[in-house]
Amino acid sequence: MTTDGLTDGLATIRDELIELYKELHRTPELSLQETQSAGLLAQRLRDAGVDEVVEQVGGTGVVGVISNGDGPVVMLRADFDALPVLEKTGLPYASSARGVDRDGNDVPVMHACGHDMHAACLIGAATLLARSRESWHGTVLVVFQPAEELAVGARNMVADGLFERFPKPEIVLGQHVGPLPAGMIGYGTGPVMAAADSVNVTLYGRGSHGSRPEAAIDPVLMAAHVVTRLQSIVAREVPPAQPAVVTVGRLQAGTKDNIIPETAELGINIRTYSAESRDLVRAAVERIVRAESQASAAPREPAIDWFASAPILISDPEATRTTMAAITEHFGPHRIQPIPVVNASEDVGVFGDVLNAPTVFWFWGGLDPAIAVPAFQEGREDDLPSNHSPYFAPAIEPTLSTGVEALTVAARTWLNS
Template sequence: KDMVDDGLFRRFPVPGIVLGQHVGPLPAGMIGYASGPVMAASDSVQVVLYGQGGHGSRPEAAIDPVLMAAHIVTRLQGIVARQVSPAETAVVTVGRLQAGTKDNIIPDTAELGINIRTYSPQIRDLVRASIERIIAAEATASTAPRPPQVTWNISTPRLVSDPVATEATMAAFTGHFGPERLLPMPLVTASEDVGIFGEAAGIPTVFWFWGGPDTQTVLSAMAEGRLDSLPGNHSPYFAPVIEPTLSTGIETLTVAARTWLQAPPAHSAATSQVPASHQAPGVQTQEMQE
């Protein structure tokens, strides 16, 4: 977003397509892909709850923001369970709760850091509104001396891998790597900001994952139904093997870039969706994930 806001597509030629990739907890050397929505939209909100501090021995003379925060954390878990249809997907996570400095002092404030993941604008709006309503209602119920401070500060749109462009790119991967190394993937509830490029420029985006962990370890976990036990991205135990991980990552982005730089007739269906002013003979590649 900072790159787009800084004039990326005003200062440089607009490419015809955006290519993105990220290593993930797939068998090393495998390539995971999906067509259409691939990864969730992400929104983060920072919350400050206001109470009235006091001595821990006299809670009746204070307004406890820690208790307020605890009720909010519990109540937030009901949004997905009771307000989002089982046919939809959403995640609400409280990743930060900070309050106080000593066990016998009731603090004046408590802070929450909340993150949500959604796939549709309707569910996104529903979850955001529910979070704000719950926070405000709990503050009122706790007789907070002032309204909470609610700041939505990070937002990433859902990542959509253009179906036509994805088909053409995966066909190139199949020809280079062989079909046995390609793996269709379900929706991923993590988020990826590379989609901002395509959205801002009005051009197709193609995104895929490639595996890093030891192949036999992952395959055994899949066969035994314990895939969730393996460390994933951002885990301190996530340690991709060097090969074939490194070579695969280099080859996938190189093959994809060469496929679109050559712009063969077989891929014209994807580029025809791009406005004529955007059909520059180039690509934009990115490897990043939040």
């Protein structure tokens, strides 16, 4: 496989890609609401000469097909939803957008996870591939997936017939920008990101005046016991060699200090790296919630709603080695590094699981090297803004060029010459 000349065209489209990135960053949209962004990306695919462009796949998803004769079908995927975060970067193209979240709250909106960079890079790769058909054969399936932050977008697209309505891929390729020096690429093989499961719990008690606790069944105290007890799952039930995390990120109850409320609500998130640990932790969460409710003489069973789930992201070892060999040849070994397993989660693994096809997923840096490199050398990496921070915004270059080239080279690795 050779990529000679394949990325030469990047120089001719770099400025328009930068403007696209800035526009996406200025106008972010929450998960399941990405209509303006979807329309913009679909038009850019049409402008690039992509053969077929379809919108509203799985809600707000966009799919493009680049057909170029017989050969493998390779899927390139990027997400493009934003987060309810108030941007504090101070950039001239910073977001001032607001939106309404799923609970009806007015919230600030920011591309705090780099999905705007993901989308711009995929447009760049699709453009280069569409304009260089003389050097490859096969089919490229370009997928802009919505609602990654809710871990529902991939499943929505599959449920809407993604792999029945369009050519079925033989491999899924994706990438994520993160807190590495810009220009660097990090990768792992096997499990590279955790499974994530989120559950909302409602505990039921009996309300009363704060002066008459004996007349109440206090759901706040019940919730406090649940929060404490949940931490024993990882400490005493999960084998030490198997990483797991249980987080209570939300606890809401009551309206006034001298009123014992009737309910308390918990938002719980778990992270695991094996099917066995995942089943164990999920079951333990439910067991503890029900047991503490019963121990408190709750008047009714707790409500347990598992509402979001992302599978363990497996970067297929053999396919990853093949892909990274090509990427290393293109960039040079000094820009490639293995990285440890990432505790965050991604629902891109849904596609490969459904297809029973390999997924290859890597990370690339977005931080100014002049700031990031000394921080890593001095052990101050925790001081750097990372994904989901209100200060996270990739340095446009060399982040953009690196992301476009990595996707393009990866795709060409699996297409026929």
